[in-house]
Amino acid sequence: MNKYSLENYSRPILQMPHGRKKLLLHSCCAPCAGEIMEAVAASEIDTSIFFYNPNIHPKEEYEIRKDENIRFAKKLGFDFIDADYDKDNWFDRVKGLENEPERGERCTVCFDMRFERTALYAYENKYDVFATTLGISRWKDLNQINNSGLKAANRYNDLAFWDFDWRKQGGSSRMLEISKKEKFYKQEYCGCVYSLRDTNRWRKSNNRDIIKRGINFYEIK
Numbered sequence: 001m002n003k004y005s006l007e008n009y010s011r012p013i014l015q016m017p018h019g020r021k022k023l024l025l026h027s028c029c030a031p032c033a034g035e036i037m038e039a040v041a042a043s044e045i046d047t048s049i050f051f052y053n054p055n056i057h058p059k060e061e062y063e064i065r066k067d068e069n070i071r072f073a074k075k076l077g078f079d080f081i082d083a084d085y086d087k088d089n090w091f092d093r094v095k096g097l098e099n100e101p102e103r104g105e106r107c108t109v110c111f112d113m114r115f116e117r118t119a120l121y122a123y124e125n126k127y128d129v130f131a132t133t134l135g136i137s138r139w140k141d142l143n144q145i146n147n148s149g150l151k152a153a154n155r156y157n158d159l160a161f162w163d164f165d166w167r168k169q170g171g172s173s174r175m176l177e178i179s180k181k182e183k184f185y186k187q188e189y190c191g192c193v194y195s196l197r198d199t200n201r202w203r204k205s206n207n208r209d210i211i212k213r214g215i216n217f218y219e220i221k
């Protein structure tokens, strides 16, 4: 088998903040993670992938997104840490926020929960930085994500959150190109049952078909 090539894209060599050395990268899905994983690999940053996303429902959808992420992590030779699917805790934390819109308070609680777990793992396993792939998506509020990340890192001495803007310097377009090249699974909603409900409501009111889970993959056109 040919070794996976990182030479298809030109990108700046990244430096972690404050000369830090060991990165724990929280990953939400393969399409968002693809570009960031390539970028840190090309920059020779010592990285492990941390998959902790109890917000993804139902379980079959969670497994598809995780498997796609594992597939690409293997290709690049990254360690992949598969954390708990403690969705009951997730539902407890967002109780009362079921009708919040995307980017609202429920999403803050969702980011907080995922990053608190990531920060704890980083601290316990001697990573000195953590980051997340969530912010590369144009559907997300980067400030909201960075605030949650910084809050989680501040719980521990000697742990930093890397609030790099992955969309810049061509990151957004490479994200799409890599997704097509790798034929990643292309999810059509953020993750939780509430985002699935709201996306389908919007689709129905705009005379569009509702989401069909598990069948849509990026294609090169």
Ligand code: SF4
Pocket: 055, 056, 102, 103, 106, 107, 108, 110, 111, 190, 191, 192, 194, 195
């Ligand atoms: S919409 Fe996305 S970020 Fe917001 S709560 Fe649901 S899964 Fe979490």
